Amino acid sequence: DYASRRKALESLAEVIHPAIELFADGIDGSTHFVGHSMGGLLVRAYLARYRPKRLGRVVMLGTPNSGSEIADRLKNVLPYRAWFGPAGQQLITTRDATLDAILPPVDYPVGVIAGDRSIYPVSSVFLPKPHDGRVSVENTRLDGMVDHIVINASHPGLVRSRLAIDQTIAFLRHGRF
Secondary structure, eight states: OOOTTTSOHHHHHHHHHHHHHHHHHTOSSOEEEEEETHHHHHHHHHHHHOOOTTEEEEEEESOOTTOOHHHHHHTTOHHHHHHHHHHHHTTSSOOOHHHHHHSOOOOSOEEEEEEOOOOOHHHHTTSOSSBOSSSBHHHHOOTTOSEEEEESOOTGGGGTOHHHHHHHHHHHHHSOO
């Protein structure tokens, strides 16, 4: 429900902060995060700026932690720029000091779930295998992550996969897939 296609990651973190702060302050336990695709990067940007006092664990599904080759190829194409906006420009594989500051190294427990099934024949041509049709498995990896698992799911299918859901719950409960 936030303007993910109209703002950069750091601005999106500001937008979601009030709701997350209200939630985190209203519970006794830890605050866990689960993010799909760019949502995982938004979690990283958010936690770099507004880390809750009782941060729990983080699960990322198909998150392009090292960028996406698709974004590299399409970053200068007007329809891509219009559809994905400023945050879409931050999905490239070449990182600079500004992006490194927005997405610093993690020092909290992170588990990453990657998919290895594509339903996109055109984008599959541009990605190194294995991939989920949007992000290569290799680019989902993140320095400092606690665990990483690859499941047979497409990029959009990760959020509906029973296996991904079960593995997410396992990581949130036990810190391992």
